[in-house]
Amino acid sequence: MEARMKSPVFIIPDAMKALHALKGATEQGGVPPATLALIELRASQINGCSVCVDMHARLMRKDGETEERIIAVAAWRHAPYFTAAERAALALTEAVTRLADREDPVPDVLWAEATRHYDEKGLAALILAIAGINVWNRLNASVGQIVGSWKV
Secondary structure, rough: OOOOOOHHHOHHHHHHHHHHHHHHHHOOOOOHHHHHHHHHHHHHHHHOOOOHHHHHHHHHHHOOOHHHHHHHHHHHOOOOOOOOHHHHHHHHHHHHHHHHOEEEEEEEEHHHHHHHOOHHHHHHHHHHHHHHHHHHHHHHHHOOOOOOOOOO
């Protein structure tokens, strides 16, 4: 297997800097790092980005996340391993990642649940984190980036 081309962020280095800056900014929003990691893994699963699924699962393990939670992210609604706040973040992740799947992409009931757990700064961080991982997924999927091309 071989990628179609190098990742665009290696061809246009300022794009890499911008995406790293966005990630750094989301980390300042008060959302727990474990929740941000769940967002990255779930969006990557939805988008079929094998590079990001592999990478984020490895990073989560390295950071001490349990195997049960990593495995259960794809079925988070039916697993007891997630807090109410994490569930709200995962629901928001799915909605924002799948914007075209519904007439009302982020229903008020979903938004209301997220606001029960996150303040405005936290919500901003969640939305930016979801947008950021979706960018990475689209870059990797577009060029056919090969899973395992990096290891943690």
